[in-house]
Amino acid sequence: MLMSEAQKPAKATPLQVAKAVFWSFLGIRKRAAYEKDAVSLTPAQVVVAGVIGAVILVLSLVTLVHYITG
Numbered sequence: 001m002l003m004s005e006a007q008k009p010a011k012a013t014p015l016q017v018a019k020a021v022f023w024s025f026l027g028i029r030k031r032a033a034y035e036k037d038a039v040s041l042t043p044a045q046v047v048v049a050g051v052i053g054a055v056i057l058v059l060s061l062v063t064l065v066h067y068i069t070g
Contacts, residue, residue, distance in 0.1 A: 012040040014049075021049040025057070 012020070020037045023029050 010040060011042065012037070012045060017041060017045045017049045018053075021046065021053050024050075025053060 016037070020033075020041060023033070
């Protein structure tokens with residue numbers, strides 16, 4: 001059975017995607033939040049946000065190490 005446009009869940013906002021990826025990086029996710037995100041997030045949104053999050057994490061760590069050792 002196909003869902004009509006009115007029944008499809010709304011696409012997640014960039015802030016919702018960022019929050020989902022952030023909590024996933026930490027490994028802390030409630031099942032209800034995961035299920036809600038599973039219907040509103042697209043794979044492309046998750047991949048892009050994950051790559052951006054990983055770059056920010058690596059740059060933060062490099063900056064911290066450079067500051068401590070400098």
